Every structure is written in C-alpha cells, then in structure tokens.
Amino acid sequence: MRDPEDELQELDSAGLRRSLRRLRSAQGPVINTEDSGDLRNFSSNDYLGLADSPFLKQVFAEKVQKYGAGSGASRLVCGTMDAHLALEEEMAAFKRSEAALTFSAGFATATGVIPAICQKDDIVILDKLCHASLIDGARMSGATIRVFPHNDLGKLESHLQWASDQVGQDGRILVVTESVFSMDGDRAPLREIVELKSRFGALLLVDEAHAFGIIGPNGRGLAAEEGLEGQIDFQMGTFSKALGLSGGYVCTSRAFVDLLVNRSRSFIYSTAPAPALAATISEAVRHVRGTDGDALRKQLWENIRFLREDAPSAILPILMGSNEDAMAASTHLLEQRFLVPAIRYPTVPRGTARLRVTVSAAHDRRDVIALRQELDQFQKTALSHP
Numbered sequence: 378m379r380d381p382e383d384e385l386q387e388l389d390s391a392g393l394r395r396s397l398r399r400l401r402s403a404q405g406p407v408i409n410t411e412d413s414g415d416l417r418n419f420s421s422n423d424y425l426g427l428a429d430s431p432f433l434k435q436v437f438a439e440k441v442q443k444y445g446a447g448s449g450a451s452r453l454v455c456g457t458m459d460a461h462l463a464l465e466e467e468m469a470a471f472k473r474s475e476a477a478l479t480f481s482a483g484f485a486t487a488t489g490v491i492p493a494i495c496q497k498d499d500i501v502i503l504d505k506l507c508h509a510s511l512i513d514g515a516r517m518s519g520a521t522i523r524v525f526p527h528n529d530l531g532k533l534e535s536h537l538q539w540a541s542d543q544v545g546q547d548g549r550i551l552v553v554t555e556s557v558f559s560m561d562g563d564r565a566p567l568r569e570i571v572e573l574k575s576r577f578g579a580l581l582l583v584d585e586a587h588a589f590g591i592i593g594p595n596g597r598g599l600a601a602e603e604g605l606e607g608q609i610d611f612q613m614g615t616f617s618k619a620l621g622l623s624g625g626y627v628c629t630s631r632a633f634v635d636l637l638v639n640r641s642r643s644f645i646y647s648t649a650p651a652p653a654l655a656a657t658i659s660e661a662v663r664h665v666r667g668t669d670g671d672a673l674r675k676q677l678w679e680n681i682r683f684l685r686e687d688a689p690s691a692i693l694p695i696l697m698g699s700n701e702d703a704m705a706a707s708t709h710l711l712e713q714r715f716l717v718p719a720i721r722y723p724t725v726p727r728g729t730a731r732l733r734v735t736v737s738a739a740h741d742r743r744d745v746i747a748l749r750q751e752l753d754q755f756q757k758t759a760l761s762h763p
C-alpha cells in the first residue's frame with residue numbers, strides 16, 4: 378500500500394507541496410500570521426473589505442439572536458426557514474430571474490447544479506480554465522464532456538455543432554463558463570457566447586464568483602453590465618467573495634429551481650446554512666447593491682487602477698512560469714511584508730505558475746502603491762493563452 382509520506386515527498390520535490398498558514402487576526406487588508414507576523418494581505422477575495430466590517434459583524438450578531446445559531450436539518454427536512462426563502466426572493470429580484478436557490482458554498486452550488494441538469498445522454502461544454510467546482514460538477518453528472526481552449530469562440534462553436542448533431546431529441550447541451558476567471562482575472566466574451574448557445578439551442582451557466590458585488594450596475598455582475606441577464610439560463614455565484622460571508626447561489630427559472638430542490642445532491646443531503654447567515658447575506662446584498670456598495674466599488678476600482686490601469690477585474694496575475702520562480706517571488710514579497718501567493722499546478726496549467734494579486738476596497742492606498750513598486754521588477758511577461 379502507498380505510504381502518504383512518499384506522496385508528500387513527491388509533491389515536495391516537484392515544488393508543489395502546500396501547507397496551511399495560521400492567522401491570528403480576523404480577515405482584512407492587514408493580517409497577523411503565526412509564522413510571519415503582520416502582513417499586507419493581497420491574497421484574499423474579500424474584495425469589498427466586508428468580512429470584518431463593523432456593519433456585517435453587528436448584523437450577524439443581531440441575526441443570531443433572532444434566528445439562533447444552527448439550522449438543525451437539511452432544507453427539505455425541516456431546515457427551510459424564513460431567512461432562507463427571503464434571501465432567495467432577494468437574489469431573484471436582484472438578478473432579475475424568476476427564482477433563485479442558495480447553497481452552503483459556491484463549490485456545493487456547482488457540484489449540485491450541473492449534475493441535476495445534465496445526465497448521461499447530455500453534453501457539457503466547458504471553458505478550459507473553469508474552476509475546479511465546475512469541472513467536478515460536470516464529471517459527476519455523467520454527461521459527455523467537451524472542453525474548449527480559454528475564451529476560444531471558434532472551438533466553442535465547433536463543439537456546439539458537434540453536440541447538436543450528437544444529442545438526442547430530449548438531450549441537453551450545457552455550456553459552462555465564468556464571467557471573470559479566478560486565476561487569470563480576465564473576462565469571458567459573454568455576448569458572443571450567448572449568441573452561440575442561442576443559435577444551437579444550448580443552455581448556458583455562468584459563474585459570477587469574481588464579478589458579483591464588484592462589476593456591473595449595483596454590483597449585479599458582468600451579465601448585468603452587458604445587459605444579458607435574461608439570456609443566461611443559470612447565473613451562479615458565491616457570497617464568499619465580495620460579500621465577505623459564505624454560501625452560493627443560482628438564479629434561474631422557477632421550474633429549474635424546483636427541479637434542483639428535487640435532484641441537487643449537495644442541496645438535499647446537506648444541512649441548511651445557518652439561518653442567521655442567510656439573513657446576514659440578505660442584508661449584505663442590500664448593502665452592496667446600494668450607495669454604500671457604490672462607494673466601496675469606487676474605492677476598489679481606484680485601488681485596482683493604481684496597480685494596473687487597464688485591469689478587467691480585481692485579480693491581477695503576474696506570470697512567472699516555473700514553480701521555483703513563482704515561489705521565490707512570493708517569498709521575496711513576504712520579506713517586504715506583502716502576502717501575495719504563488720499559484721501553481723494543478724490550480725493553473727503546468728509552466729504557468731504565477732503570482733496572484735487580489736485587491737480590496739479596504740487596502741491602504743500607500744500599501745497599493747508600495748506593492749506596485751515591488752511588482753514592477755517582475756512584470757516582464759504578459760499572460761497569454763496560445
């Protein structure tokens with residue numbers, strides 16, 4: 378039998394072993410770590426700085442008093458409370474969809490939704506850079522999977538052509554992409570993708586994990602910015618990033634939500650999220666879509682532009698190539714008290730190890746400028762997708 382120590386040794390020698398870093402402070406633009414003390418944190422997805430905000434902490438505390446700490450059961454048993462349904466109504470109204478369903482995480486949303494929609498005789502077509510949760514969801518579905526090179530519309534079209542010849546009368550074709558890609562920070566050509574999926578009668582799922590709350594009118598996402606909300610069959614996202622909390626959502630038709638309630642295994646066989654959390658998410662959505670959110674988004678985008686004038690999102694990758702170079706750059710930044718992670722295979726393709734900088738509205742402008750100066754020495758290669 379394999380010894381786990383041998384497997385760890387293999388990871389070590391490939392420069393791929395990862396380990397956990399213990400934080401002694403709350404999440405924020407400056408964090409206190411056990412191994413390196415205070416660090417200026419450019420690695421979190423808490424884009425609006427809400428995770429440790431006085432506003433959310435107060436709301437959360439109040440909601441715990443009102444709803445209790447736990448939910449007691451799965452949603453289908455006796456775990457569906459006012460707070461869950463109110464959040465789903467809030468999300469459907471916000472995203473202009475007929476209905477919405479929420480999950481305990483974005484990961485559980487992807488792995489719950491895709492296998493509930495597609496099965497053995499169906500076809501799922503994914504962008505090559507889709508998040509692990511979307512890939513796992515597609516695999517779990519048992520559908521035939523096709524992958525197109527990142528944002529390659531020509532290849533997507535030929536997959537769709539092939540799929541529509543292949544799929545049976547009742548079969549489904551599901552195209553899956555992200556609106557902002559988590560490791561590259563670039564955007565999908567949503568308008569063209571919508572045009573293609575409509576032409577071939579396919580369904581489309583767009584994961585807005587890194588756009589929700591920070592892009593589009595009221596932070597509604599890239600689909601809203603492009604005026605495409607009504608044409609995307611499944612708008613998915615997470616409350617774990619810009620909203621500073623945790624949980625996932627999908628906005629779709631009433632019929633699909635009812636089908637998900639009946640079929641989605643991560644929804645059915647998992648205890649409902651704490652009702653206090655659901656109620657806090659509702660308040661966070663209202664906060665983020667209003668003038669407070671507008672002010673935070675303005676600050677965030679100013680901070681982003683201080684790092685890169687034409688950045689399409691709050692995620693700035695700096696390609697290093699080898700694992701060793703990426704690790705050395707990350708270590709150098711750590712010595713300057715910047716936490717900027719090196720991202721390696723299997724999170725990104727081999728040979729494309731990189732630094733991944735994420736920006737927050739809560740960052741001190743002076744720290745952003747100081748980081749920019751540090752990064753200038755690395756910014757030699759642009760990220761490209763052959």
Ligand SMILES: *Cc1c(COP(=O)(O)O)cnc(C)c1O
Nearest residue numbers: 482483484508510559586615617
């Ligand atoms: C983070 C992320 C998820 C998972 O969301 P969680 O709420 O963290 O489980 C799903 N999709 C994408 C694109 C993500 O970046």
